[in-house]
C-alpha cells in the first residue's frame with residue numbers, strides 16, 4: 606500500500622507538476638494519484654487550477670517541470686492524441702456537445718479511434734444500456750436536449766472510446782439540484798463498472814459522497830488530501846467548501 610492509501614499500481618500519477626501560463630505560475634508542486642478503478646475528486650474554488658490540472662493530464666498544456674505517468678507509461682512529452690489512444694477520455698467543462706448534430710452523431714464522435722464495426726456496435730449497446738434515454742433520443746439534435754440530458758450525452762460520448770481513465774470537469778455545473786443528484790448517480794454507476802475517474806468539482810459534498818479519495822487545490826497547490834470519508838469530516842474543508 607502506498608502512502609496515500611491506494612493499493613493497486615496507479616493508472617495516473619502526477620509528480621512534482623509545475624505549470625505556467627506565460628510567466629504566471631499556476632500549478633505548484635502538484636502530486637496526484639488515481640489508482641486503477643478508483644474514483645478521486647479534485648476540489649477547489651474558482652481559478653484554483655482544477656481545469657489546468659486536467660489540461661496538464663491530457664497534454665493540452667505542458668508542465669514546465671514534473672512528470673505525468675499513465676498506465677505505467679511516462680506521457681509528459683506525448684501528444685494529447687496519444688494519451689487518448691492509450692485510454693484517457695474527458696467530459697469537458699460545459700459539456701461541449703456538437704449542438705447541431707444528433708445524439709447518435711455526437712456519440713459517434715467519441716468512437717472515432719475505434720475503427721472496427723462490431724466493436725463500435727458493442728460500444729453503442731453498452732452506452733445505450735447505461736443511458737436508455739439516449740437510445741430513445743438518438744435522432745434528436747443535442748443542442749435541444751435539457752442540461753441533464755446533455756450531461757448524459759457527454760458522458761456517453763466519453764465512454765464510447767472505452768476509457769481506462771475518465772476525466773470530468775465540473776459535471777454538476779449548471780444543473781438543477783435534482784439533476785446534480787442524478788448526474789452523480791450516473792458517475793457512480795460508471796465507476797462501479799470499473800472505470801477509474803478523476804472528477805473535478807466545486808460541489809465538495811456531492812463529489813466526496815461518491816469518491817474514494819479527494820484532493821483540495823487552493824491557488825495552484827494541493828492543500829489537503831485524503832480518504833473521502835475523512836475529508837467530509839475535516840473542519841477546514843467544511844468551513845471553506847461545505848458551508849457549515
Ligand SMILES: Nc1ncnc2c1ncn2[C@@H]1O[C@H](COP(=O)(O)OP(=O)(O)OP(=O)(O)O)[C@@H](O)[C@H]1O
Nearest residue numbers: 626629631649650651652653654655656657658807
Ligand atoms: N490560457 C490561459 N492563459 C492565461 N491564464 C490562464 C489560462 N487558462 C487559465 N488561466 C488562469 O489560470 C488560473 C487557473 O485556471 P483554471 O481554469 O485552471 O481554474 P479552475 O480551478 O478550473 O476554475 P473554475 O472553477 O472557474 O473553472 C486562473 O487564474 C486562470 O485565469
Ligand SMILES: [Mg+2]
Nearest residue numbers: 655656657698
Ligand atoms: Mg475550470
